[in-house]
Amino acid sequence: MSEAADATTVLRPAPLAVGVGASRGAPADEVLGLVRDTLRGAGLPLLDVAELVTVDAKADEPGIVAAAAALGVPLRTYPAGELARVEVPGPSGAPLAAVGTPSVAEAAALAAGGELLVPKRKSAPRGRAPMVTCAVARRDPGGRADAADAPSGPGRCVEPGAGRIVVLQDSEERAGPPRQPVSRPDDGPHPHTTAAMHTPTESPDATGAGTHDLRHHGDAEVRGRYRDLTDLAVNVRAGTPPAWLRDRISASLGSLAAYPDGRPARAAVAARHGLPVERVLLTAGAAEAFVLIARALPVRRPVVVHPQFTEPEAALRAAGHEVGRVLLRAEDGFRLDPSAVPEEADLVVVGNPTNPTSVLHPAAVLEQLARPGRTLVVDEAFMDAVPGERETLCGRTDVPGLVVLRSLTKTWGLAGLRIGYVLAEPGTVRALEETQPLWPVSSPALTAAEACMEPRALAEAAAAAERIAVDRAHLVAGLMEFTEVRVAGPAEGPFVLVRLERAAEVRERLRMLGFAARRGDTFPGLGPEWLRLAVRDRVTTNRFLQAFDQALQTLGAAVR
Numbered sequence: 001m002s003e004a005a006d007a008t009t010v011l012r013p014a015p016l017a018v019g020v021g022a023s024r025g026a027p028a029d030e031v032l033g034l035v036r037d038t039l040r041g042a043g044l045p046l047l048d049v050a051e052l053v054t055v056d057a058k059a060d061e062p063g064i065v066a067a068a069a070a071l072g073v074p075l076r077t078y079p080a081g082e083l084a085r086v087e088v089p090g091p092s093g094a095p096l097a098a099v100g101t102p103s104v105a106e107a108a109a110l111a112a113g114g115e116l117l118v119p120k121r122k123s124a125p126r127g128r129a130p131m132v133t134c135a136v137a138r139r140d141p142g143g144r145a146d147a148a149d150a151p152s153g154p155g156r157c158v159e160p161g162a163g164r165i166v167v168l169q170d171s172e173e174r175a176g177p178p179r180q181p182v183s184r185p186d187d188g189p190h191p192h193t194t195a196a197m198h199t200p201t202e203s204p205d206a207t208g209a210g211t212h213d214l215r216h217h218g219d220a221e222v223r224g225r226y227r228d229l230t231d232l233a234v235n236v237r238a239g240t241p242p243a244w245l246r247d248r249i250s251a252s253l254g255s256l257a258a259y260p261d262g263r264p265a266r267a268a269v270a271a272r273h274g275l276p277v278e279r280v281l282l283t284a285g286a287a288e289a290f291v292l293i294a295r296a297l298p299v300r301r302p303v304v305v306h307p308q309f310t311e312p313e314a315a316l317r318a319a320g321h322e323v324g325r326v327l328l329r330a331e332d333g334f335r336l337d338p339s340a341v342p343e344e345a346d347l348v349v350v351g352n353p354t355n356p357t358s359v360l361h362p363a364a365v366l367e368q369l370a371r372p373g374r375t376l377v378v379d380e381a382f383m384d385a386v387p388g389e390r391e392t393l394c395g396r397t398d399v400p401g402l403v404v405l406r407s408l409t410k411t412w413g414l415a416g417l418r419i420g421y422v423l424a425e426p427g428t429v430r431a432l433e434e435t436q437p438l439w440p441v442s443s444p445a446l447t448a449a450e451a452c453m454e455p456r457a458l459a460e461a462a463a464a465a466e467r468i469a470v471d472r473a474h475l476v477a478g479l480m481e482f483t484e485v486r487v488a489g490p491a492e493g494p495f496v497l498v499r500l501e502r503a504a505e506v507r508e509r510l511r512m513l514g515f516a517a518r519r520g521d522t523f524p525g526l527g528p529e530w531l532r533l534a535v536r537d538r539v540t541t542n543r544f545l546q547a548f549d550q551a552l553q554t555l556g557a558a559v560r
Helices: 003-008 028-041 062-071 080-084 093-099 104-112 218-222 243-255 263-273 285-296 311-318 363-367 426-435 443-452 455-479 503-512 538-555
Strands: 016-022 049-055 075-078 115-122 132-138 156-158 165-169 190-192 230-232 280-283 302-306 324-327 347-351 375-379 402-407 420-424 495-499 515-519 530-534
Touching (some): 016 028, 016 062, 016 104, 028 049, 028 062, 028 115, 028 132, 049 062, 049 104, 062 075, 075 104, 230 538, 243 443, 263 280, 280 285, 280 426, 285 311, 420 426, 443 455, 503 515, 503 538, 515 538
Parallel strands (some): 230 515, 302 347, 375 402
Antiparallel strands (some): 075 190, 115 132, 165 324, 515 530
């Protein structure tokens, strides 16, 4: 991280340290539930939590690690010997015998803070002994200025033992078990990133994703017994593909005996963006483009800006890369500060507008990420849903290392056909093309690509973008009527991101009422309190808002 990056983004850290203890195998929802109930009972804001703290022996406890990830705060651990010297109001023989300190939660909270605001609280799961403990302390402003007091910003975490700010970096050994923390007598408490930890329900070897399932996508919400639900989980425009496009695709089936010829579609895409054909590569959807980038380019230090579509990171991991994360914060409106991206990153991936936050980053901000020796990948899969496609970088040839990805599956309802394209420097296009198999895009998909570049299609897409903006405003206005809900914004894509307590329960209740919503906790940087909702027409939105109201009333969701 450059000195400039360290100096430019300085935010006041939240003042609370939450100490947690847990029996082996305690689930994350039990840890999160106790933390939230404890804070709510004491009248303390959840957003004031700066860190979770515990004993070294619990550093890899999946429930605690996942809870820190869901809250978006670091997990800090202390040696048991240090915690054993802390006087606590609620000592117990069980934790003393197990890990060497009489109260993990209280001792850790006091070690990290000053005044103990809430003494030890215990979870009370039905039918069994308590598994989780929690205590809350307010950090002492006049106390130690250790790593927890270092400035924090978008996507930043404190490096163990150094007190400097670094981008959250994954460095787990994919083939083996989670690494044990290294105990060093002279470096004090150890903050932990969440990237190397895994929940019991995930396969670290399969995903390498820490506590997030990078392979979960919205279509999972409408499969099987949920296929008849009104779909607000998938961001494909409703009522698509239009009849004229279906007819064009159907007409292409008569030529299936011939090998695909991508030249006409490639020329059509190039003409649409005012580029030479050497700067265009057709792909089987944007997802294939992420795989090609991960495998074909000489990448050493890739960084993905989150929360965003998880497939880029999944593709990089599958190709054997260690992936750094820059986590944008809800408190900052999920806006990107270019200085949060480390100078040494040679590949940066960012969405615009970003899925799932619906944030539209200014093109001038994204340009600041470009430099010689770095590939800047901008995923514009939803840009054609933005009126006027303002802030697009398509057609730009003056930005070094720029790679723009586009998808035709969202606006035109072609997710099952798989068609997208890459716009990049000719050398990059050639490198990606050499990694593709022969005839990677089918003849029907090529026909669709060519058709969607025609003036009639572009006019239809532009009109659809204007309607989406009006329908989105209606959805947001309806959501704002609920005091339980916070809408991330301003939203600029064909979806909105909302935050509310007990979101998972609300989502299940919505299923019972006939609506599918996209869970947010599979996106790095988000937790179980987030949902993503696709924008639909006014009639569908009104029906959804009624069901949403009923779900909240039934569950008695707490006001955030």
